[in-house]
Structure formats: C-alpha cells, structure tokens
Amino acid sequence: MRTTLRVNGVDREIDVPRRTTLLTALRDDLGLTATRYGCGAAQCGACYVLVNGRAVASCLLPVEQASGVEITTVEGLARDGDLSPLQQAFVEEDAMQCGYCTSGMLISATALLHADPRPTDAAIRDALAPNLCRCGVYTRAIRAIKRAAEAEAGGSVQATERSRT
Ligand code: FES
Numbered sequence: 001m002r003t004t005l006r007v008n009g010v011d012r013e014i015d016v017p018r019r020t021t022l023l024t025a026l027r028d029d030l031g032l033t034a035t036r037y038g039c040g041a042a043q044c045g046a047c048y049v050l051v052n053g054r055a056v057a058s059c060l061l062p063v064e065q066a067s068g069v070e071i072t073t074v075e076g077l078a079r080d081g082d083l084s085p086l087q088q089a090f091v092e093e094d095a096m097q098c099g100y101c102t103s104g105m106l107i108s109a110t111a112l113l114h115a116d117p118r119p120t121d122a123a124i125r126d127a128l129a130p131n132l133c134r135c136g137v138y139t140r141a142i143r144a145i146k147r148a149a150e151a152e153a154g155g156s157v158q159a160t161e162r163s164r165t
C-alpha cells in the first residue's frame with residue numbers, strides 16, 4: 001500500500017503492507033528511530049509522537065489513519081540544529097538515565113506545554129502518567145518541564161519588552 005505521511009513538516013511517501021503501524025513505518029521505512037518500541041500495546045508511552053499536536057501511541061496507529069495528519073517525532077522538535085527549550089531543559093536537569101523513555105516523555109511534555117504553557121506540578125504529573133520510566137527520572141523530568149516553561153515565559157516577557165522599546 002502506497003501512502004504519504006507528513007512527518008516533521010515534510011511529506012514522505014512509503015510503500016508498506018496494510019495495517020502497518022505508524023511506529024514501524026517511522027522506524028523501519030523512514031529511519032526515524034528515536035521513537036521507541038516498548039510494550040506495543042499503548043501502555044508505556046515509549047512510542048509517543050505528536051499527531052496534530054496531541055501525544056499519541058504510534059504502536060497501535062495504523063498508517064491508514066496516519067495519512068492526512070501532521071506527525072511530529074522527537075527528531076522534529078529541534079529547530080535549525082538547536083535543541084528545543086524543553087530538550088535543553090532535559091539535558092540541564094539530567095532528566096534521563098538509560099534514555100529509553102525520553103523521547104516519549106519529551107513528546108508528552110511538548111503537547112502539555114502547547115496546551116498549558118504554565119502547568120502546575122499536578123498537571124505535569126498527569127501528562128507524564130502514561131510514560132513509564134524504569135529508571136525513575138520523574139522528579140528530574142518534572143523539574144525540566146518547569147524549567148522549560150519558565151524559560152519560554154521569560155522569553156515572551158523579554159520579547160514583549162523589546163517590542164515596547
Ligand atoms: S510501545 Fe506504544 S505505548 Fe508502549
């Protein structure tokens with residue numbers, strides 16, 4: 001089955017068997033291997049990608065349902081080779097150990113910050129609840145997400161102040 005997926009702002013044509021999951025297409029056909037396979041049953045969050053801005057388990061989503069939507073993988077979060085503020089905050093807070101869950105956490109956190117730029121700790125915990133981390137980096141991940149939210153808020157304040165001068 002030939003179909004086109006729009007991934008990280010680019011149309012990508014693939015030819016895969018019907019019912020191929022989006023996760024398989026991303027990893028095996030498009031070479032975007034930062035999105036991980038964990039449980040294969042929408043239970044661990046390792047395979048999360050953004051679909052029209054929402055965090056979605058790509059391990060269960062057939063490609064038939066993934067064409068015509070905007071897909072963003074963790075590879076698409078950086079801009080012009082620079083880490084996003086959220087990615088940078090994860091590095092600065094050392095919010096990863098083995099790293100297996102990190103791309104899924106970044107996707108959940110990106111969706112959260114898009115919907116709620118100044119989330120409470122409770123909102124952050126809720127957003128990360130589907131992302132299982134065997135290494136237990138949750139406290140550091142929460143700190144990183146707050147740090148990114150503060151950095152973005154500071155940037156907006158500075159931009160507003162610059163526009164006034
Ligand atoms: S691999 Fe998709 S949620 Fe676990």
Ligand code: FES
Pocket residue numbers: 096097098099100101102132133134135136137
């Ligand atoms: S950092 Fe190892 S599973 Fe989360």
